[in-house]
Amino acid sequence: MATEILMPALSPTMEEGTLAKWLVKEGDTVSAGDILAEIETDKATMEFEAVDEGIVGKILIDAGTEGVKVNTPIAVLLEEGESADDIATSAPATEAAPAAEAADKAAPAGGSAKAAAPAAPAPDTSPDWPEGTQMKTQTVREALRDAMAEEMRNHDEVFVMGEEVAEYQGAYKITQGLLDEFGARRVIDTPITEHGFAGIGVGAAFGGLRPIVEFMTFNFAMQAIDHILNSAAKTLYMSGGQMGCPIVFRGPNGAAARVGAQHSQCYAAWYAQIPGLKVVMPYSAADAKGLLKQAIRDPNPVVFLENEILYGRSFEVPVLDDFTIPFGKAKIWREGTDVTIVSFGIGMTYALDAAERLAEDGISAEVIDLRTIRPMDTDAILASVMKTNRLITVEEGYPQGSVGNYITSVVMERAFDYLDAPVINLAGKDVPMPYAANLEKLALVTTDEVVEAARKVTYR
Amino acid sequence: MATRKTAAKSNVSAEELLGFYRDMLLIRRFEEKAGQLYGMGLIGGFCHLYIGQEAVVVGLEAAAKEGDKRITSYRDHGHMLACGMDPKGVMAELTGREGGYSRGKGGSMHMFSKEKHFYGGHGIVGAQVPLGAGLAFSDRYKGNDNVTFTYFGDGAANQGQVYETYNMAMLWDLPVIFVIENNKYAMGTSVQRATKSPSLWERGAAYGIKGEEVDGMDVLAVKAAGEKAVAHCRAGKGPYILEVMTYRYRGHSMSDPAKYRTRDEVQKIREERDAIEHVRELLLQGKHASEDDLKAIDKDIKSVVNDAAEFAKESPEPALEELWTDIYASEVPQTA
Numbered sequence: 145m146a147t148e149i150l151m152p153a154l155s156p157t158m159e160e161g162t163l164a165k166w167l168v169k170e171g172d173t174v175s176a177g178d179i180l181a182e183i184e185t186d187k188a189t190m191e192f193e194a195v196d197e198g199i200v201g202k203i204l205i206d207a208g209t210e211g212v213k214v215n216t217p218i219a220v221l222l223e224e225g226e227s228a229d230d231i232a233t234s235a236p237a238t239e240a241a242p243a244a245e246a247a248d249k250a251a252p253a254g255g256s257a258k259a260a261a262p263a264a265p266a267p268d269t270s271p272d273w274p275e276g277t278q279m280k281t282q283t284v285r286e287a288l289r290d291a292m293a294e295e296m297r298n299h300d301e302v303f304v305m306g307e308e309v310a311e312y313q314g315a316y317k318i319t320q321g322l323l324d325e326f327g328a329r330r331v332i333d334t335p336i337t338e339h340g341f342a343g344i345g346v347g348a349a350f351g352g353l354r355p356i357v358e359f360m361t362f363n364f365a366m367q368a369i370d371h372i373l374n375s376a377a378k379t380l381y382m383s384g385g386q387m388g389c390p391i392v393f394r395g396p397n398g399a400a401a402r403v404g405a406q407h408s409q410c411y412a413a414w415y416a417q418i419p420g421l422k423v424v425m426p427y428s429a430a431d432a433k434g435l436l437k438q439a440i441r442d443p444n445p446v447v448f449l450e451n452e453i454l455y456g457r458s459f460e461v462p463v464l465d466d467f468t469i470p471f472g473k474a475k476i477w478r479e480g481t482d483v484t485i486v487s488f489g490i491g492m493t494y495a496l497d498a499a500e501r502l503a504e505d506g507i508s509a510e511v512i513d514l515r516t517i518r519p520m521d522t523d524a525i526l527a528s529v530m531k532t533n534r535l536i537t538v539e540e541g542y543p544q545g546s547v548g549n550y551i552t553s554v555v556m557e558r559a560f561d562y563l564d565a566p567v568i569n570l571a572g573k574d575v576p577m578p579y580a581a582n583l584e585k586l587a588l589v590t591t592d593e594v595v596e597a598a599r600k601v602t603y604r
Numbered sequence: 605m606a607t608r609k610t611a612a613k614s615n616v617s618a619e620e621l622l623g624f625y626r627d628m629l630l631i632r633r634f635e636e637k638a639g640q641l642y643g644m645g646l647i648g649g650f651c652h653l654y655i656g657q658e659a660v661v662v663g664l665e666a667a668a669k670e671g672d673k674r675i676t677s678y679r680d681h682g683h684m685l686a687c688g689m690d691p692k693g694v695m696a697e698l699t700g701r702e703g704g705y706s707r708g709k710g711g712s713m714h715m716f717s718k719e720k721h722f723y724g725g726h727g728i729v730g731a732q733v734p735l736g737a738g739l740a741f742s743d744r745y746k747g748n749d750n751v752t753f754t755y756f757g758d759g760a761a762n763q764g765q766v767y768e769t770y771n772m773a774m775l776w777d778l779p780v781i782f783v784i785e786n787n788k789y790a791m792g793t794s795v796q797r798a799t800k801s802p803s804l805w806e807r808g809a810a811y812g813i814k815g816e817e818v819d820g821m822d823v824l825a826v827k828a829a830g831e832k833a834v835a836h837c838r839a840g841k842g843p844y845i846l847e848v849m850t851y852r853y854r855g856h857s858m859s860d861p862a863k864y865r866t867r868d869e870v871q872k873i874r875e876e877r878d879a880i881e882h883v884r885e886l887l888l889q890g891k892h893a894s895e896d897d898l899k900a901i902d903k904d905i906k907s908v909v910n911d912a913a914e915f916a917k918e919s920p921e922p923a924l925e926e927l928w929t930d931i932y933a934s935e936v937p938q939t940a
Binding site for chain 2 (some may be wrong): 150151152154155156158176177179187188189190191192193195214215252301302329334335337339340341342343344345346347348349350351352355370371374379380381382383384385386387388390419420422443444500
């Protein structure tokens, strides 16, 4: 049967081109792979090969013709025994690209599924553990170690890898004792090679293990961020649900003290942007433990942001054989009526201190700890704002494109009419972290700033 | 045709030769069809064809056993067909349809098959190298004797993470075969313009990794080298590097005018070194098959490819709800 040769699309964006030159003439026999013509696009001249064998029966578009639309028949290929006269009756090209059409159809429906009327917030306010549970005092450091040890005891496929996690017992002693209990097969010292071991960790998760990859700090994870985003977060989607990546990337994040610009940055907002990732940033020891256990069990890649200054702080932790904190459930640390203060991680220190001071002046602040940035418990924020009508967000990261900016947009969309004052986003200053003690203090968010912001939004 | 080192001494059976012929021809015809569908606008975006390199994956798959894993870059259609993935599912992914391996959400560069232990399909040059070592890590951790074929090109060979991976793979005796598919051009930059290293596989020596150069236009040589590498890995001796010298006939992607090399250079290799022609000659000269036998295979392959193309055109586009699915897994996926 005679087949039409169509003007090819030679790049993702090509719509038309110039048929610069024919390299065959009518009557020539061609086989697959032979170059038929040269096609010029706005970017380049390309050769166009035959896909089938046959005889060039008729050339429909002359060499030198400009503006030939993609999919226009440019020649007819005949099989042996056919003549060019058969051509006139052959059907015109009917297989014009359906892709573009379909894309148009998709546009209106695909857009904003969220644009519908906002649902009333219904936050989960259930207690994290049963009332009356025995508690003990523990540091965040110990809580994190216990979380890993408990999960490793129960699941052989859980292992921890990173720099100095084994023999050195952890650069910040989070993995203390794990090598002794679990051995070198499951507690693995890596060379200093973040890009490489993050990739190996992701590959191991593809292979059915559940790695905990410790970064000595999240600043160093910048070398590995391609694997966290492109290899870990996107694979489930790109594989149509076939290939998941259960992995935890954890380590200290944000400013420590006097370590300068390259070691002092909060990555919460960075990772919170990425679909496919879950992002956790605990404040208390109980949350650190319950959330890390949850992270290790989660079938998705989890970025678990710790804080060096909080490692040594002590909190009450429930004495339970097994407990986890679900993702996407904020914790109300302090109930209040005048202003909502939303924070996470070390920001909670300033939020809680400020609330204490505000209470002395008769301002009742409600303090919410997000605990997980993604998924985010926006319902808890909205329910609180609908009560207090004022909102302050507190974080250590940079101000532009901050977590607070996102919260503000959610509140604008879903609770605009409830606001009695503009939302204030408190963040780290818009500067690289200085070394000098006085300047570093100035660069970080402070309790004073939270108090001042609360007075501003309550007009007191 | 230039003489090939292993062809003469290899005791390959007629059946195996015919299998190689068939498998390589399937890849070539499939890729030609993909190029055609791209020209018709049915395939979009980037589409990197494997034409010319067929002997690499077909030879190495002949050295693999059930349970072995493979991972590669974005020039991945050949690898998928060689490990037994369904041409229909691959082609339908190229056209972005529901019947594709990733239900249309991955495209040419991102396909996976748990069943065939094919782990992608990765679009960031070199990223698949530590991922492949990680797959090998998982097998070593579990204590089985599977190996992972980790494919990358001469371009990726200059990425830093490759050497980070070499270091750890050797340090931890990971059963990974690093297959450098040296097709001489990283997009438009020839190997000579990218490095002064005389060879890429020798870089492994800095980490104590053994390796060798292989004639990638000779499927029998590739298989023999693959068997050696696999034996090394299965014996627990750690990684192995194969630098397979090959050549891609087409541009880097569909939108590459390929002005960095001459038409004569491409034509000369097609005429003198073509891997499929080589096996064809072995079959005919050895009287393992007649012209008619081979014609029958050609016809059969053509119909497999046409069926795949038909399926890829007929399969519907993914439902619009698919935009929002597969972002998060709800339970731990069962991985092999």
